[in-house]
């Protein structure tokens with residue numbers, strides 16, 4: 035079962051969630067997008083941080099470019115020399131020079147591409163690290179509100195697109211732009227008259243791009259968001275496959291997936307349609323001036339205004355314009371996608387941060403809820419007017435019909451959500467003022483969900499930043515054995531020691547996704563052992579064994595017995611098997627606590643609890659068969 039501190043521990047910061055159950059993500063169901071100023075700021079940091087590498091990359095590209103421009107001039111001279119009559123030696127020299135320039139150009143272009151790739155990978159790695167660090171610092175309620183699909187797609191597909199942009203689009207566009215400028219300058223130097231014709235393309239290019247850009251930006255932003263929706267449905271379906279199958283939700287999930295995919299297809303059709311207007315306009319913007327230049331060149335040559343060498347060079351230059359223009363066209367579009375991806379990746383920066391908080395003084399470990407109310411997002415209150423005192427060491431069971439608000443109460447007790455009204459206090463301190471580290475030493479929520487992290491059994495037990503200690507001690511066998519003692523004790527307590535011993539490398543065996551599979555009950559026992567090691571004062575157990583079959587459930591319940599010893603325990607239950615052992619029972623209905631007392635007191639009161647108990651008691655007894 036998942037223990038909520040895991041994310042906070044991974045963040046490694048002693049921080050607490052920002053107040054409020056749902057921020058911007060909660061209100062919209064999607065993470066926000068960064069705006070242009072954020073992208074500009076990011077670009078500024080990128081340019082400053084990578085200035086030397088950028089200069090080297092562009093320097094290499096420029097050198098390759100100059101080499102590529104020398105080639106046509108040499109060929110021009112060659113053609114003119116042959117026409118005017120020359121020696122074979124001169125032809126050889128010119129041909130050799132041409133080959134040498136070509137080789138230089140190839141080597142320089144190769145070095146430039148390598149630099150661009152390294153640059154892209156560096157920037158991407160840093161952006162990804164920042165993204166993950168930022169996500170880990172998000173209040174858990176934000177992550178819950180937005181779901182994992184949007185986060186996943188930003189960290190994977192969007193990051194890949196940004197990578198593609200930095201690695202390919204940025205250098206190619208820069209190279210194409212510089213090539214165009216240099217080539218134009220070369221034409222201008224060769225023959226200003228012939229250069230004039232090329233300007234005819236400028237109005238076509240400017241007008242069509244001015245029309246296309248804002249439309250394409252919106253379409254690409256929508257496309258990435260819709261792709262995130264597809265990922266979210268796919269992820270949800272895969273994660274809840276067992277529930278979907280049990281409840282026959284397959285067709286419903288298929289419909290949702292189909293609708294999400296339809297959205298993507300529609301937007302792709304729109305982007306393709308936009309391209310079918312823009313691309314031909316740009317083609318026109320390149321073909322018309324090229325044709326014009328050649329026409330002017332032909333006429334000027336006939337009238338003796340330009341020589342054959344100039345005309346040959348200009349014809350080659352004009353031809354050489356085709357590739358950079360094509361690159362500019364294709365990669366500018368790719369850059370738009372990269373820009374949309376970057377806005378999504380940087381969007382997490384707009385969410386509230388978990389600010390570091392100083393430790394709050396507490397007096398004991400009693401829990402007190404005063405006038406607590408809570409609603410998800412802007413919706414109705416699902417908890418209202420809750421007043422509750424839980425003494426340190428008390429066992430409280432929470433029962434009630436489905437939707438009564440039991441799990442929500444559990445999340446408020448553990449500080450996963452903060453009340454929208456009233457206060458939750460632990461040891462007299464407002465829970466919202468406690469840093470996460472301190473909060474998790476006080477109280478932890480244990481749910482039905484479990485997660486085994488990829489790594490060794492030891493890593494899984496020592497989550498919470500204690501791996502370093504384990505790595506240090508691994509060098510010294512005696513100290514390692516000593517350090518392992520509490521781990522084995524915890525594993526013994528949750529009845530998992532035999533299982534770990536049976537693994538090929540004991541505590542050092544790799545488990546989790548991609549390694550040895552762990553059964554749900556073992557995963558839950560592992561999480562309980564982890565909890566034993568982190569040793570919180572209070573536990574909220576939310577249906578901890580509800581999803582297990584009865585044998586596994588009995589095994590985990592026996593493991594739980596070791597964990598709850600000596601702690602404050604709030605158990606949220608559907609089955610009433612063990613409610614009699616509780617000190618008190620809270621009955622919830624419609625978001626309120628309607629009854630509170632011991633089993634005997636509540637039976638004597640003959641109210642809601644008595645009705646629940648009798649119904650459950652009758653159902654579990656074997657009745658007369660008819």
Ligand SMILES: Nc1ncnc2c1ncn2[C@@H]1O[C@H](COP(=O)(O)OP(=O)(O)OP(=O)(O)O)[C@@H](O)[C@H]1O
Nearest residue numbers: 178410413416434435436437438439440441442443
């Ligand atoms: N993440 C959420 N967003 C919006 N509403 C929610 C969310 N989680 C629960 N609710 C709503 O809050 C109310 C209380 O739900 P809660 O899960 O706390 O009840 P419960 O008593 O634990 O039910 P169950 O026994 O079925 O788990 C329900 O109306 C539920 O639909």
